[in-house]
Amino acid sequence: MADTSLLISSESRYAKYMIASFSSWFGSLALGTVVGYTANAIPSVQSEGSHVKLSTNQISWLGSLMALGAVLGSICAGSLIEYIGRKGTLIMTSIPFVFGWLLMAYAGRMESPSAILIGRFITGYCCGLISLTAPVYIAETADPSKRGFLGSGFQLSICVGVLISFIAGKYVSWAYLCIISSIFPIIMLIMMCLMPETPYWLIKRGRISEATEANIFLHGLDSSQQMNAEVSINTVSTDGTTTEENKSSVFLEFKRRHVIKPFLLVLALMFFQQSSGVNALIFYTTYIFKSSGSHSLDASDATILVGAVQVVAAFAACLLTDRAGRKPLILLSSVGCGLSLLLLSIYHFLCDAKGSEFQKLYGWIPVVALITFMVAFSLGLGPIPWLLMSELLPANVKSVASGLCSSYNWLFAFIITKLFHTLIDTLLESGTYLLFSILCFCCTVFVALLLPETKGKSLTEIENIFRDRTTTTIN
Template sequence: MASYVREAARNPFVLKISMLAALGGLLFGYDTGVISGALLYIKQDLGAGSLAQSWIVAGLLLGAVAGALIGGRLADRISRRWTLLIAGIVYVAAALGAALAQTTGQLIAARVVLGLAVGAASAVVPLYISEHTPPRIRGGTVSYNQLMVTIGILVAYLVNFALRDTGDGWRWMLGIGAAPGVVLVIAMAFVPYSPRWLMMRGRRDEARAVLARSRGGDEADAELDEIDSVLSQERRHGLRELFGPRLRPMLIVGIGLAVIQQIVGVNTVIYFSPTILTYTGLDASDAIAQALTVGVTNVVFTIVAVLLLDRVGRRTLLIVGTAGLTVALALLALFFGLGWKDGAPWVALVALVLFIASFAIGLGPVFWLMISEIFPLAVRGQAIAVCSVFNWVANFFVSYYFLQLIDAIGRPATFWLYAGLAVVGIVFFVARVPETRDRTLEQIERELSGGDPAPGAGPSGSAPAAT
């Protein structure tokens, strides 16, 4: 931890632009968290049944699928910076539209537009940060995005708590979401272009000027030469090439991480944690209050992940974290299956906290970090967009069908299903996911595409320990 803090302190420029770009994560985090509390009141005010509630939650996710694809293409065409700025503008307009909605149809439409902005930001923020950051601190720095997501969720829970007993409070809950969008728009006006995007456009002098602010002159030149070498060996790839045999191993890892991150049920916990807590007998107000514990835990353990990713490694945290959330899901299944509601109602909250803590140190940050590391520069924007689309599609299906799954097979079977899928995820991580710690993006590309191992890698391909 200390080594990460020391190294990060030597790069104030990288830290500043990373935190500003990571405000894009705040958009997703706030809107994810706020709907969990607002939904308890929307269903009364607008007369939303289970199906309408599912669409209110899932409308954002449908928009995010399209937003991720559009964001990936825009990131390559007009730059990562301008894509994030446009996403912020769209988000502000849609958040205000959601707050003013008079029918469930209007609310769903506004949340679809919100999803466009959230999906674009989710695809572009990790890409932008990773392309600015030295390998030694890239794990922690790219994870600022996930940290901002968790902070956004916690802020949303606090807003839900503060407004839980006010008339039309859900409108204020949704409308306040415009604020992080405004901040993102302002922030993007002051950050530089990505050096790798500048190199793709043949603007080497500008790329060197950006890199020189976070590296020494010799280190900046060496990195530019490495980027140039990779670009000279690659032609422009379309989606057909992305799905071709050379890039397929990378894509399998990226899509696998994208889908597994969602099918373990994380967003059922985020979107529906107050709803789950009402299953234990709490009323809406008390459930929202207890959900604050989940939000605080999410932030605290994401900070732990930021400090450990460049020390312990991505793969280790991924496996350990997923094992922990599997235990939590089994505990929830036992809670509902054995009727502990009356004898030990606190078990449900403990299980939710364990689940979110385990997710926050593993699947939460590692998925977004690794998809920003493993793909070639020439297709990185499109590849991250494809992985983001799979992530949002999986998110949609899991979130949309959660309440319906509960009705169809019951609460115990639903959580046992998620636990089983988490075990499948662990097997996949052990078999297919590499360690990318302490390597440049170009070294990772060469190794995963079947080229020479990264310099300094051991016989198994693992990187030397970070110092």
């Protein structure tokens, strides 16, 4: 790390933790390009000019392998963020990320469907690494008053990546889209090399002077910030993360009430996030518009519109998270998603009952329903479970617990994405969207009854909510 005297001057009062978070956002932006890839890539692969032909089963795997790879990535991330650090993990991730995209890009020349699927799995693996590591890096470097904004920015950058993929996919083939997408992991690599490791991790490794220097770099050094820096360092050192007892008995910690309760809360939030069907809806957005009979917009244009609105909503979530709080936003989000999916379900039910004439008259309904869904999802169900994962889980089990929660999230994403077409064949579109809608309303009840508010609290204060039975009231 550069000399502190060079990093801090009277002019550099701008909090560098914002820049650190911004650097990690390029990782989640790269994640977004993977999520949005299949929306236009699948029609491109199936076109007559494509050098690679995929069967219906292979198309299904192309959509779902990303999530399966992310399961493995999330499991590995829990250990990697402890052994090589949060920063080190983000830097390391960029290498297989670029390789996976290039393997997919050159699959056309090799005329190898398996190369596309392998590359898709590799990029999914990297998504699993990032989905765990970036929120932890942000939470451990950000000021508590801005942690909601920066943590929600993780979802915002995912949405930006999805939108970039939607726009580029309209104009370039699936192979060139891979090459474009490989740029963002490279940018993350360059920017993260200029950022410090988190003070939390450095303290846990006994590197006190480096932790102090990193904290000063991130939060500045004036009369008020110096005090904050010292308090932050002392807080880390008293979290119990450096004791031999905690190092040797992490899994035994899950028997403790103040550990298992937030862990189960995060698992439930991850389940409800994926049971909304969001990844299936994003992966197959273009397909959904085509199959719905919507003629008010070209399917690819409607897909781009959905992505653009999602970015705007995610930006609004960044501004609102630290003001409105986590709980009100996720309540609003789950209700909005449930109503949007209910509207989509009713539309398909009436289409089945009244035929193509109804589709022609009301083909705009799927566009409105999906836009409303993406807006609602981006306000709460999208960003807040990841933010709460980094806030609620105690520091001494965070690496293991975060890995379990993240892999659990991606496992459900894989299951729902892989079974999406099966659900449609079995329950029809109306039944499938109704099922997702009911689960969103179940999320509303769960959050209203059991989730505490964490707005404006330090990580230690949040942990104390679950340590002290007298303070575990529902806010």
